[in-house]
Amino acid sequence: MYAVLAPATAQDELAADEALVSQGRELFLVGCASCHGKNAEGIITQDNTQYGPSLVGVGAAAVDFQVGTGRMPLAQPGVQAERKPPVYNEEETRALAAFVASLGPGPAIPEAEKYSMEGVDNEALVRGGQFFLTNCTACHNFAGAGGALPGGKYAPPLTGVDPKYMYEAMLTGPQQMPVFSDAVITPEDKRDIIAYIASLEEGPSYGGFALGSWGPVSEGMFAWLVGIGSLVGFAVWIGAHSTRSKKGGRA
């Protein structure tokens, strides 16, 4: 059913490397199978929820993103996998990706030229900004600083993220993030978006301290604590009883 509905992206060349696939399978059985099942078919709990989802058809790009950013393997079950230092090295991640790609057709790891920012001109940056404002800011904030989602989930900040992982996240839709397929948001659109996010990081902070670019949350807190706090301090100074002398009046 899934294979019919989810259009197959080109079969992955990684999956064709049999030695790499079998190396990946070894790693998978040790590190991943306890949650995702021995054949990556997923494990359903007694409450009919997913212990670990099926990885058939998620593609090499999803593995490269989840393992490469340290989100997988999970440190503990929770509402959301967190970015942390990766556990597997580059070669092991490639092997795992090859194994999962061999299970069913899915998005491949994008080639470096797809997200290379060479030759991105101002016009492309502006275009990337328009795509960013339309598709990304609802969750990731106008400055890519991230934001809160219901139930303790969150959209992570986009600053300091490797362009490859941004590309893969758009392509595969990790966790609650929707998918932005190459057919709709083309590789060029994605490159422009990534270039725009990079330009946000380089740009000066015209308005003074950005306070994390969290908008009214941090700015409001600053105004309440520092602004109103110092006004209260002055009021206390004005109203405080000043020191009195015991020497008695001159008059």
Add this chain to the structure above:
Amino acid sequence: MVDPHLPVPGDPIDNPGLPHHEPRPTDVDPAAEKRAERQVAAMFGLSAICALLFCVAYFAFDIGEETDTFMGLGASNLFLGLSLGFALLLIGMGAIQWARKLMRDHEIVEMRHPVASSEPDRTEALAALTQGTADSGIARRPLIRNSLLGAVAMLGLPAVVALRDLGPLPGDALERTVWRKGMRIVNDVAGTPIKPDQVEIGQLINAEPAVFFATDEEGEPVIEGHELQAEKAKAAVILVRMQPEDINPFPARENWGVDGILCYSKICTHVGCPISLYEQQTHHVLCPCHQSTFDLANNARVLFGPAARPLPQLPISVDDEGYLIAQSGFEEPVGPSFWERGE
């Protein structure tokens, strides 16, 4: 002389009077007084220097250039703000110090007095009014009085006529959007039409009606300027795809989607913010303004927040070339509710 602040004999609650006045060090020690005087004068003097520094900074630093010279802040911004800020702050601080240390601080009591004017004043004012009425003869000449009232009332008309220019009544503009039967659904910003097999499970597409990107035979946009903005504010949609078995459509809406692809208005039904904070695993879409949450798998039912009705759904199908199109316009007004909106 009887001191009004002292207890009145027979008052049920004793007037405690004022506490004994204690002098401040500056009242009794000439050295302390001199020191306080110098402090206040120093603050006022520093304020004047800051005002001068403001002028120096204004000419010394380029506005707009070098936006991250000091701690990531522009030199111009930083020094203009600091100098003007301290110029104002030091005047205030000097005034406070002056009042606390040097101004006379003997407590005084001001008794309350009735607010009304005195009786002779009131009598005199009433007499003047009566005299004026009699002298002008306004009571005796109803023709003048009535024509004056008419003239003043008629002055309201120019105001009403001028205010009409604020715009025509919205008419049925709130009830309709540019969506028509057969209009293609295109990707926002790019304007490209969308085929169902380009949309993956879990995908979100921020989409628009194709007419916003259409041009006439002379290459001019069909809709542009203010009209484009007004129509965009109503016609924007989100397109999502989920597993078909996850969808629980109303009986009449079973064929409103295409293979698990559903199309909803992007305009929140609470106060009209555009929504695209979509969680692909829960199929919930959340409005950033007031946290209204809609379940797109269940006809955009309201799960949480102040929105009172589901997001309107746009029925979709595919055209001969395989692109996604609208089956019709929206069946109900999109966006916030309004009084005349029919149920």
